[in-house]
Amino acid sequence: MVRMVLTGRVQRELVGHINTHGPLAVGMTGEDAHTMTAVRRPAWVDGRAVDIGLVGDVVDVNPRAVRTLLEQGHIPVVSPVARGEDAQVYNVNADLAASALAVALDAARLVVLTDVAGLYADWPHSTEVIEQLTADELAALLPGLAAGMLPKMEGCLRAYAAACTGRTCSTAVYRTHCCGVSWAGTAPAPWFCRSTTPTSRAPGRVPPEDPTPSQGSREDARVAARVQGGRPGRRREAHAGRGEPVPQEEAAAADRRGEQGTHRLGARPGHRGTQQPASQSAALPVPGHAEVVENARGTATPLRAGRVYAQGQAALQDAVGSLGHDEVGHVGAIERGRSSA
Ligand SMILES: Nc1ncnc2c1ncn2[C@@H]1O[C@H](COP(=O)(O)OP(=O)(O)O)[C@@H](O)[C@H]1O
Numbered sequence: 001m002v003r004m005v006l007t008g009r010v011q012r013e014l015v016g017h018i019n020t021h022g023p024l025a026v027g028m029t030g031e032d033a034h035t036m037t038a039v040r041r042p043a044w045v046d047g048r049a050v051d052i053g054l055v056g057d058v059v060d061v062n063p064r065a066v067r068t069l070l071e072q073g074h075i076p077v078v079s080p081v082a083r084g085e086d087a088q089v090y091n092v093n094a095d096l097a098a099s100a101l102a103v104a105l106d107a108a109r110l111v112v113l114t115d116v117a118g119l120y121a122d123w124p125h126s127t128e129v130i131e132q133l134t135a136d137e138l139a140a141l142l143p144g145l146a147a148g149m150l151p152k153m154e155g156c157l158r159a160y161a162a163a164c165t166g167r168t169c170s171t172a173v174y175r176t177h178c179c180g181v182s183w184a185g186t187a188p189a190p191w192f193c194r195s196t197t198p199t200s201r202a203p204g205r206v207p208p209e210d211p212t213p214s215q216g217s218r219e220d221a222r223v224a225a226r227v228q229g230g231r232p233g234r235r236r237e238a239h240a241g242r243g244e245p246v247p248q249e250e251a252a253a254a255d256r257r258g259e260q261g262t263h264r265l266g267a268r269p270g271h272r273g274t275q276q277p278a279s280q281s282a283a284l285p286v287p288g289h290a291e292v293v294e295n296a297r298g299t300a301t302p303l304r305a306g307r308v309y310a311q312g313q314a315a316l317q318d319a320v321g322s323l324g325h326d327e328v329g330h331v332g333a334i335e336r337g338r339s340s341a
């Protein structure tokens with residue numbers, strides 16, 4: 001079911017929209033060429049693991065197939081379905097999958113899109129957007145987040161921790177800014193608008209050693225309750241929860257697998273960020289601006305990357321518009337600028 005919806009339907013629509021601009025997008029899944037390997041991820045409720053079915057967490061990424069597509073000028077559209085070493089196929093969260101892929105590709109920037117103006121400080125009571133926050137601040141906020149914002153922010157935190165571990169990270173600041181966008185009119189405003197230059201509020205703050213959120217977020221409790229109650233829910237719950245909660249030993253075993261996996265992709269312990277000015281961050285480009293996008297080690301092919309990026313933005317802008325959102329915000333996660341390591 002998950003494969004059918006995510007790969008057979010959602011992915012095909014996105015690929016189709018992008019390809020109205022040319023032969024750019026190629027659809028694939030995390031299963032293909034062993035791109036993503038996952039382990040079962042339980043929900044945590046009151047410190048106890050609750051099995052919610054074939055939901056996984058990416059523990060290993062082989063980016064070779066994606067890299068090959070990029071090098072050939074394509075835009076890979078990767079559905080968040082991953083193989084497990086136990087021969088199961090896991091449904092992984094798209095934002096967490098994107099974060100893991102960005103890390104494996106050594107990407108210079110991770111951008112996650114959302115249907116609201118940005119990360120709200122006191123949602124659902126207020127829509128005041130947090131413009132910028134540090135990894136520590138985000139880690140503290142994480143357990144209180146819910147719905148789609150939780151995996152987005154968890155993905156940001158993981159990418160930050162991985163990107164800034166063992167190397168100088170000049171712009172290691174989370175920026176959550178909205179590029180509010182109205183798609184209501186016929187001529188949509190740019191949604192990749194220029195971001196504010198990050199301040200020097202906290203570059204180089206120490207990332208958390210384990211960015212995996214706590215044992216017991218509000219969202220986990222909600223999902224587990226849905227699964228246990230067997231009630232149909234939103235799409236997420238409807239296919240996330242298969243099967244009954246399992247005995248504690250099994251849940252604990254799943255957890256052990258999860259911990260092992262987190263170790264493979266997570267932050268290496270002992271890292272200390274380096275104090276660097278934060279001003280090296282490039283502003284997000286506006287559509288059509290053929291910015292040369294290099295990865296952090298400066299190894300991207302400049303011309304091709306610039307062309308693909310510019311085309312890709314126009315195509316993505318259209319694709320997102322076609323999905324019918326009235327407003328699309330994006331949450332800038334990591335933006336490293338040039339790394340000296
Ligand atoms: N602090 C928060 N700030 C903004 N949105 C939040 C927050 N906490 C929870 N949310 C919810 O998260 C949603 C954004 O995630 P969404 O874009 O729907 O994710 P996805 O579609 O990728 O699952 C918002 O519409 C809102 O309902």
Ligand SMILES: CC(=O)N[C@@H](CCC(=O)OP(=O)(O)O)C(=O)O
Nearest residue numbers: 055080091092093094095235236
């Ligand atoms: C485990 C998990 O979260 N799976 C997600 C995969 C797709 C996804 O992440 O879609 P959104 O970003 O729109 O939520 C799901 O089943 O909905």
